[in-house]
Amino acid sequence: MSADAATHDDHTPSMWDWRRWVLSTNHKDIGTMYLVFAIFAGIIGGGLSGLIRWELMEPGLQVFTGEDTGWGALFGNAHNYNVVTTMHALIMIFFMVMPAMIGGFGNWFVPLMIGAPDMAFPRMNNISFWLLPASFALALMSMFVPGAGADLGFGGGWVLYPPLSTSGHNGPAMDLLILSLHIAGVSSILGAINFITTIFNMRAPGMTIHKMPLFVWSVLVTVFLLLLSLPVLAGALTMLLTDRNFGTAFFAPEGGGDPVMYQHLFWFFGHPEVYILILPGFGIVSHIVSTFSRKPIFGYLGMAYAMVAIGFIGFIVWAHHMYTVGMPVDLKAYFVAATMVIAVPTGIKIFSWIATMWGGSIEFRTPMMWAIGFIFLFTVGGVTGVVLANAGVDQALHDTYYVVAHFHYVLSLGAVFAIFAGWYYWFEKIFGVKYNSFLARAQFFFFFIGANVIFFPQHFLGLNGMPRRYVDYPDAFEFWNAVSSWGYVIMLVGMVLFFAVLIDAMIRRRKADANPWGEGATTLEWTLSSPPPFHQFSELPKIK
């Protein structure tokens, strides 16, 4: 009887059994679904950014000319351009980076790294995932229903500032977007509860909180940020919804409300959100740097508590996104000081990664190249953040392309590079097959060069005064915009190579090793086969 049960438990259901995926309670299967979902959303979000760079390649209107093409919001007028920038941001944040890092890598490797058989609430894990496609569908639908007048889609920016998102968009597109973000928020909150419970209660015997791998630390901090910030977003969204449909006036000045109040609520969520996007990347990069330097991570406790500090400070700096709304000057001064403090724990992380490599025996395997690229590019994005933190200079740079360059350096080149680093670090573990490292390295070089060519010139555009979210610009911004758009073409080649790596691995199916990285890879996932058994750690590992 018990032998039968054991055989049954070890049996991996067929790939082609729909119940395996739709009804899944297995953290690895759910993690895989999150990763596939993120790739799918990434294609759409990346495609939208292609429309943006195509439009901005030269002055005048190229793509969003206002002629009816039958493509709805995709090739429409200037409003549809705003829709595309809005959806690019929302898709990349809520449906690409977060699902990849927290849902994908978090689900896969938090239980494996702490020696747990699965997540604490496997069924809740299932609903966390399946809410996302529903949310994504609503977001995509919003692009094809009326937003402002007859114009399709919501074009008010991902920040959804009222009155543009209330009286400025009278159509149902914004309502669909509100519902979409509500559902995405519920999904993330459920996931956060699941991770917190798992990490606090299901660590293997002997794994004290100060022995936890740094990726687990990073996810723990991230999900606390989610749990504390998303309800505030939910509140703000609900107020938008009732302002729009039920006659309330939370943010409507004609009814005694205040549009600036919305901005405070939004950024109280929004600033922790940007750390939610990058923190898991910190964890991933720490493991990779340590593995390929064949050295233990330098200053483990400092690294862990630097993330805790970044998470905490992330909650008290929100109004640095709002220096131009007319805040009292003393309040601005506070936010300047608090914001600059973030540079200290971030600096600790950068220097600790370099110190981990110092004295090591570094092997430049594919994940290590992405990780080193991450460290450098994140530094560039970090120092421009210090510039923007100063309200005095921000007065010149606020809402210009300098800001766009800054946050793409930390997110598009920071978070996304960390995702690719993690992808190539754990690819064999997840899929059980090897990948072609030549193609993967080529992808890295195209990405590294392409992303820099896209985003570095945007610093110059911003300094010279080009505002963001502009469908057309004065002729004097042409040169750097053209350079930036060519960078997109280079990055696109990298993207093609990414799929080439996938297809190559799929066709050749070379059996993966349990631990392809050697003695430097010390966390528990490398003690299991690749891919790991459908259920692992039936007997809990003991941590010395």
Place this chain on the structure above:
Amino acid sequence: MPDLYGEAMRFLTALALTWTTFAAGAFATPGQPTDGALGLQPAVTPIMEDIVSFHNILLVIITVITLFVMGLLIYVMIRYNRKANPTPSKFSHNTLLEVVWTAVPVLILIGIAIPSFPLLYKQDVIPAEIDFTLKATGNQWNWSYEYPDHEVAEYFSNMVEDEDLEPGQLRNLSVDYPLVVPVNATVRLQVTASDVIHNWAMPAFGTKMDAIPGRINEAWFQATQEGVYYGQCSELCGLRHAFMPIEVHVVPQDVFDAWIAAKAEDEYSEAADAIIAEYSAARETRLAQLD
């Protein structure tokens, strides 16, 4: 005791100046962007001058930090790769090092804060002695201006459409009727909006203020050079966000007085329009002579 901080800042500024002369392009026309430019637009107000010099300091600091990190990365990649260093050492702590890389950034940040806060307060606190008040209202999608101290009726400032551009006008920047202010006057600017949030931004002045319905925000500027200056709406406001520019003519005091008198008498005064046109033409001639 020598003023070490001042000396250091003067050195850094001199260093940065070399970069910015190249960066802003010595050929840059004040008040508008320059193709291929690398830096901020030339300053025409004391505030913008301070922003430019503070940014120059910051640029040096962040460039040095970035190059330092890049240098360290390149060094470890060469010195500690598997060929050069087959046996890794196992250290994972160095208290002194950790204290240093916590303390040094703190000191750098304090160094940044010292010029940062005075600049912030200088920008934000309206001077006690102002010459007059101007009111700008953001609308979807144009700006309207009032001179409450001069009894000039509110007038609208619309972008000149591409097909109506005249020689010398700039696409997406020129407007049908500019804002007019006298040179060297200290102007208090009140900004609000009639529908959604807009932002009145003028790069050459270092002014950027949200126009929010239901609120009046205040800023100030003192333009010290005559000329024509362009800015653009800097808060997403819908369909024609990119097409509601701001054009300011900074004119001699007597030209301003003549214009405001004519404009106050009759809001559609052709005499007032002629004064603006004449000033612009005279300025064009002078610029042509300079070339």
